[in-house]
Amino acid sequence: MSQRELELFFGPQHLGMVGNFSITLNVKGDRIVEARANPGYLHRGFEKLMEYRNWTQNFPMVCRINVVEPDSMEMVYAMAVESLAGIEVPERAHYIRMIVLELARLASHLFGAWAYSNMLGFDTVAQWAMAYRDYVLDLFEELVGGRVYHIYICPGGVRRDLPDGFEEKVMKFLEALGGHVPDFDAALFNNRIFYERAKDIGKIDAKEAVELGATGQVLRAVGIKYDIRKIEPYAAYNNVNFEIPVREDGDAYSRLWVIRDEMLQSASIIMQCIEKMPKGKVYTRTPNPFKWLIPEGETYVRVESSRGELGLYMVSNGGNRPYRVHFRTPSFTNGILVLEKLLENASIADVGNIMISLYVVAPEIDR
């Protein structure tokens, strides 16, 4: 029986919320012939806005590009300004930044675990993941005064030193989360149903992944050990020991396992930071924000965010604000190029599964 090709508008939908991302599918029966990602629902023009705010005013704004993990955004902006202006960051600030970044990675991964298990109908696991994410947000509230947007990693260091007893609270949290890992494994990762639902879904091979510019879990799930923290260590990542977890199969199942293993590595990094962190200053005062001119120059800095390589290209023409800002966000490649590729020949029922397993955050695409 010959089938007609139909155009199907999938979305706008997104991790949990409806409204900021959509895919147009050409389908034959329930098979997808071609998929086109439609970003733009969330375009706020951050890169342009930043050209109209001074170096200091920009730092509370960059975090808004990625709601789920604002800290890598702050980090990459701080690194770019520091590299253009030649600012030295105190040693202790590097460690505090690493603690914050890894806590953010944990929060982000827990959020991802929530999204994926929620999508598959593992509501219990989703609730657990969300609860533990909230405990991380509690820690952030304690440290920076805000739960979601932290506005903490600023050019020159961090905005305040750790509050008294913060390290103990972090350790307590990590112990609690660690104690819960067997339950997570039992309920999700070693669950036969999860295996059946995720295995061979959204499968990509190493060659394609590299060609499409994928980074993060997508790349690590095909067996490529690619992590900016190892390739080009920033902060004090060369002073801590950690592994890059990889899997071979390149499917949703492998990606979720990579996320799980990364959380364990993050916890280990945080513990090492607390142990190795020196005493001292945490902030090098930056010049008066109203008069701060940064010498002409351009820079490209990158960090390993929870979704992959996050880069920032920034140009100064010697003025009090950036001349040009451009973010290279991991969701852009994963969420458009890789997604479109993986949806070919997939079934309509698997669209949500594939999209969420790619761990896409739409605001990162529409910056």
Next chain:
Amino acid sequence: MKTKTAKKSFLTPLKAAKYLFMKPITFKFPFQTREASQRYRGFHLNDWEKCTGCGNCADICPNEAITMTEIPEIEAKPGEKNERPRIDYGRCCFCGLCVDICPPGSLRLSRDYIHIDHATDSFVYLPKDEKNDRERFVAKEDYSLFKASLAHRKEDYEGFVSDLDFTLFEPQRVKMPEITLKERKNTFIEEVIGYSKDEAKEEALRCLECKLCEDACPAHLKIHDYIRAIYEDKPDESLRKIFEDNPIPAICGRICMKHCEDVCSLSLRGEALSIRWLKRYASDTIADYKTTLELKPSKPTGKKVAIIGAGPSGLSEAYFLRLKGNEVTVFDSLPKGGGMMLIGPPPYRLPVSSIEKDVNYIASLGVEFKFNTTVGKDILFEDLLESYDAVYIAIGTHVSRSTRVKNSEKCMLALDFLSENKIGKGVKVGKEIIVIGGGNVALDVAREALRLQNIQYPEEETVTKTISLEDWDEMPATEEETDGAKEEGVIFNPAWGPKEVKLDEKGNVSGVLCMKVKSVFDEEGRFHPTFYEEKEMFLKADMIIEAIGQGSDFSFIPENLKLEFTERRKVKIDKNGQTSIPRVFAGGDIVNINLDAVTAIADAKLAAEGIDKVLLKG
């Protein structure tokens, strides 16, 4: 790392069933609540008493959520504005940059964050704190979550507050390089060396441009503009800005009383911006004012103005009027320009070369100076009135007062001492000197005397003492002066008054008999010293200098012209700077009570406008 995949089973998830029997980790809001963290970034708090209305919070806000709003009920103190920040919570992103830039630290964030209202206007809010707003801020026990809003907040509920280690402004000034104390005591070369280009730029970088200083400056110099020009490495531009309001920057850059720095936002929790030293930098960097400024007098008006006194006020008046195209002649009884600046400030603070730089520039504009000419003696005031269209009197206070105690005629007077040392033949000082007085002039005298002793008696022991009626807390001298004098070794005797100057058998001074001061001022705050007659002290001295204040000599003005004075014995002027005598204007120390150079310039600016009006009419 390759993780081993455990055996997959449909049964493993059943392990999670144990959670059915555990207490939930969520709680029942709003019946159960949790406290926001200590550093929470919630709604704003603003201490209106500390807030100066500088507006830095509004300038730094990345979302333009803050507007400075005029509050008519607030009576702004000098150096403050009666404006307070108003926050639009529709725009605020709670980043706290406003807290980190706030110079007085009055703006803070609280741990309150709940506001529910259907009226959008209620989201625009003028933050205060529990000190100024008892209505909105309630005690913990009266607080109810069901009423929580911007109108119902907890008291003592500070969250994210300012921390001096993390402010966006730099509280410490760039240290002014100075010669060492040891060098200082033996020489009259300038104490402060002056900023280098990098130091000046770094210091200028600190300026937040809130412009409170410009309101506080009597002459309203465009301070933020000239500081910015220095930061941008354009000292010529900076000098041009200064010359719009002040034609004697080399002088003012050294001895200005810096009313601006007193109100500088940065001084509230740190050190004020070195506005004076930056002005000095601008004037010192430009070797030749004339080629840089390129100022030319307007087309000639054909009017002639006489100025009596070539001090700061007279010089400024000459400059302003000359630029307006008038013929200006300045008369002064001293041999050079500068007036009190020439004789008063010690050379280690204001060298004659700096005065000459300013005076020569004003002369180069076509102002005629007649030095060594005393009005009333060499030329009559009446003649000036007749042959000039207007006269500006800026004679300053050049008559030293004496204590008039017994034998006080054997003492030297402060101005005689200072001028003889600075532009005269020099003074032979004694080994034990007593300076009577507690003001800046007295300390200048003491510090100069001490240097002269060190120079004239290098190997011998010498001593310089001061006695002043005022005790430490009410001493009129600035802290800078007293600290400097203390460092150099001047011995203070505060709260002692002279009773009699004692003479030896040859008729030379041998010391001062002092008595202890009970009080200096009476209940109404007027100067009326009282003493404990019985508590006496004798201080040995071979030289005594009286420095208890100066007055003016108006005897050159014929009585029939009837020059009027105010209650405080100042020349009375109207809003144009004109005295009770038509076509005669006045300014400087004889008019204002600040008795400083920058106020003298302000007087000159006022009178220049006034004279311009009168000349146009005539």
